[in-house]
Amino acid sequence: MNDPAEHARTLRWSIYLLLIAMSTGAMLGRILAVTSVDVQAMEVQLHREGKKDWQRQRPFLSANDRSRWATVRALVEHGTYVIDDVIQERGWDTIDMVQHRGRDGQLHQYSSKPPLFATLMAGPYWIINRTTGATLGTHPYEIGRGLIVLYNVVPLVVYFLVLTLLAERLGTTDWGRIFTLAAACFGTFLTTFAVSINNHIPAAVCAAIVLWSLVRIWYDGERRLRSFALAGFFAAFAVTNELPALSLAALTGALLFWKAPRETLLGFAPPAVLVAIAMFGTNYIAHDSLRPPYMHRSETNPEDNWYDYSYMLRGKMRDSYWRTPQGIDRGEPSIATYVLHATVGHHGIYTLTPIWCLSMWGMWLLWRRDLAALAGFIALLSAVCLVFYLARPEIDRNYGGMTSGFRWMFWFAPLWLVAMLPAADRLNCCRGGRMFASILLAVSVMSATYPTWNPWTHPWLWNLLHSLGAVGG
Numbered sequence: 001m002n003d004p005a006e007h008a009r010t011l012r013w014s015i016y017l018l019l020i021a022m023s024t025g026a027m028l029g030r031i032l033a034v035t036s037v038d039v040q041a042m043e044v045q046l047h048r049e050g051k052k053d054w055q056r057q058r059p060f061l062s063a064n065d066r067s068r069w070a071t072v073r074a075l076v077e078h079g080t081y082v083i084d085d086v087i088q089e090r091g092w093d094t095i096d097m098v099q100h101r102g103r104d105g106q107l108h109q110y111s112s113k114p115p116l117f118a119t120l121m122a123g124p125y126w127i128i129n130r131t132t133g134a135t136l137g138t139h140p141y142e143i144g145r146g147l148i149v150l151y152n153v154v155p156l157v158v159y160f161l162v163l164t165l166l167a168e169r170l171g172t173t174d175w176g177r178i179f180t181l182a183a184a185c186f187g188t189f190l191t192t193f194a195v196s197i198n199n200h201i202p203a204a205v206c207a208a209i210v211l212w213s214l215v216r217i218w219y220d221g222e223r224r225l226r227s228f229a230l231a232g233f234f235a236a237f238a239v240t241n242e243l244p245a246l247s248l249a250a251l252t253g254a255l256l257f258w259k260a261p262r263e264t265l266l267g268f269a270p271p272a273v274l275v276a277i278a279m280f281g282t283n284y285i286a287h288d289s290l291r292p293p294y295m296h297r298s299e300t301n302p303e304d305n306w307y308d309y310s311y312m313l314r315g316k317m318r319d320s321y322w323r324t325p326q327g328i329d330r331g332e333p334s335i336a337t338y339v340l341h342a343t344v345g346h347h348g349i350y351t352l353t354p355i356w357c358l359s360m361w362g363m364w365l366l367w368r369r370d371l372a373a374l375a376g377f378i379a380l381l382s383a384v385c386l387v388f389y390l391a392r393p394e395i396d397r398n399y400g401g402m403t404s405g406f407r408w409m410f411w412f413a414p415l416w417l418v419a420m421l422p423a424a425d426r427l428n429c430c431r432g433g434r435m436f437a438s439i440l441l442a443v444s445v446m447s448a449t450y451p452t453w454n455p456w457t458h459p460w461l462w463n464l465l466h467s468l469g470a471v472g473g
Contacts, residue, residue, distance in 0.1 A: 008174055013164075015178050020160045023185035027153050027194040030452075031145050034061065034195045060091075060144065062402070062456035065197040067096035067111040069144075071118035073136050076126045081115060081286035082108040088314055089137060095321035098293045098306035109311060112293045115286040116240045116279050117199060124150060152194045155205045159414065160184060162208045166418050169215060170371070176425035179437060180417055183355050187444035188413045189405045192455045199241040200410040206238035207245070208414035210252055218259060218373060228256060228267025235268075236275035242411050243292075244385045251381060255373070327472075328458075329401055331394040338397045339390050346462040346471060347399040347406045352447040354440040356416050358423040365422035378415045385409070404451040404459050 060066045070083040070092060078085060082102060087093045087109060094111075102108045111118065128143055129135060136143050163184050171177035185191070190204055213231035216222040235249035249272065257264040280290050287293060298304035307322040325331075332338040344351050366375035389408045400407035427433030450460040458466070465471045 009168070012168070012174055012177060016160075016164045016167075016181050019178075019181050019185045020157065020164075023160065023191055024153060024157055026186075027156065027191055028149065030195045031148050031153070034145065034148075034453075060140070061196050061454045063094040063096045064401070064456065066092060066094040068113050068118045068121065068197050069136065070094060070097075071111040071113070071115060072122045072125055075119065075122040076129050077135060077137075081110055083111060084109050090314075091140075092137070093313060098296065099309035099311060099320070100287065100296070100306045101303075103288060107309070107311075110287065110293065112307075113199070114240060114279070114292045115282045117202065119282050121147070121151060121197070148195065148197065151197060152201050155201060156190065156194060159190075159201075159205045159208050162205075162212050163414060163417060166208075166212055166215065166414075167421060169220075170374075170418060171421045171425060173425045173428045175428040175434065176421055179424045179441070180421050183420065183441055183444065184413070184417050187355050187441050187448060188353060188417075189407065189410050189448055189455070190413055192404060192448045192451060193407075193410070196455055198407075200407055203238045203241035203245060203411035204413050206234040206241070207248060207411055209234040210238065210248065211414055211418060214252060214255065214377070215374065217256060217263075219371075223260060223263055225263060225267035228260070228263045229271050231256065232268035233271035233275060236272040236279075238411070240275065240279045242408075244388050244408075245411065247381055247384050251377060255377070325395075327402070328398050330398070332397040332399075333394060335390070335397070338399075342390060342399060342406050346465050347459060348461070349406055349409060351461060352405050352459055353444040355420065355437075355444045358427075358437065358440065359416040359419040362419040362421060362423035365426060366419060369422060375419070378419050381415065382412060385412070402456050402458065404455050404457055405447070 060069055070086040071081060073086045073092075074080055074083045083094075083097065087097070096112045097109050098112045099107055099109050124147060125136070125143070128146075134143060160181070164181055167177040167180050171180065190201055193200060210231050213222075213227050213234075216227055217231070231252055235245075235252045238245035239249050253264065253268060253272070256268055283292055284290055289296070293306055296304050296306040302308065307320055309320045310317055311320070312318070321329075332341075341347050343349055350357055363375045363379050366372075366378075386409065389406075424437060427437045447459060447461075451457045462471060
């Protein structure tokens with residue numbers, strides 16, 4: 001190979017693939033080891049006592065992911081979105097549920113999560129259940145871990161490859177491109193959450209594909225309808241996972257319509273409408289309402305407050321957790337304190353993952369590199385969504401609950417990684433610049449790997465401040 005540019009490109013791709021392989025292997029290893037270690041001691045004691053129901057561990061780590069798994073089980077095993085029967089089994093209860101009247105006139109429990117994602121998850125599980133007879137109740141590890149790989153790791157590999165294409169297209173130095181992909185593979189909380197079903201990974205994957213399509217259409221003159229269809233489908237599907245991603249879909253649609261109105265109407269709009277129909281349709285089938293469960297919190301109409309209820313759990317009457325939320329779920333009374341800790345405090349975007357400081361600089365550099373539309377797209381979406389999340393009422397000011405970072409903004413990772421590219425390229429100029437960027441990456445990787453067993457735990461910075469008495473429990 002005599003062409004130096006082609007030789008450098010081949011070497012970069014070799015490094016990209018090594019980084020992706022390492023990150024994928026790390027995620028798979030964690031998934032194969034994932035278990036609810038907080039009940040190990042209880043399980044040992046129950047086994048010693050000869051209890052038949054001694055096995056309490058599950059590869060489902062929080063009320064958040066169990067809420068979705070309960071819906072998947074209910075759909076496949078009972079043919080309904082009602083999770084009443086599933087939550088009666090030990091290890092399957094969840095606080096992330098609502099109660100309202102079903103079509104039979106009786107009160108039932110449902111997951112508080114939008115149902116489309118769980119409905120899609122139910123497809124592979126239906127095949128497994130119908131062909132083998134095994135269930136997530138009888139074989140939680142064999143089935144659960146396999147499905148986690150399918151739902152999380154496979155999409156993340158696609159995500160890495162899309163980011164690689166973006167790095168090759170928009171980066172200008174070998175080091176900057178490799179640094180950015182290393183940050184994608186190890187320095188964000190998306191891989192942290194690969195062991196647990198969540199809505200942030202699919203939203204981030206969608207955002208990456210939308211961004212790639214937008215770059216191809218806006219800067220490379222791509223006019224094939226399939227690129228517009230990809231942008232429309234994944235922009236809409238991002239909304240089904242992160243409602244504020246409606247801003248992503250709307251801005252993408254507006255930019256593409258301004259650039260190529262015919263292709264946008266023929267390519268972008270139909271798949272976006274199809275996803276919207278699926279989102280509202282599954283919600284209506286599940287809840288007899290077009291509004292998702294979390295929008296039923298009326299303070300004046302008890303029938304429309306699905307979070308205020310009592311229910312029977314294994315023979316005991318229980319109150320909804322959300323009647324008297326505990327700890328961080330009570331919400332931060334001071335909006336100023338919330339803004340502080342969500343940005344540069346114990347759940348801080350820039351303290352836990354300081355690589356995003358490079359992204360802020362990178363947006364300015366993109367603007368100066370005749371990529372103003374891309375810089376404006378990322379900056380505007382970031383500002384709009386961050387303000388939306390920070391301006392929530394007190395009950396919602398909980399940093400995403402018991403979690404290792406400010407998870408509402410995790411789906412912005414692909415946008416901020418692309419914005420990081422010119423900053424990483426600029427820091428390649430000297431040893432000091434590369435060292436500075438590497439230190440930021442090291443802190444980010446530390447934050448992402450700190451919750452080794454369970455991403456649904458407080459960040460290391462929260463625990464540090466708590467040990468010093470600076471924050472409550």
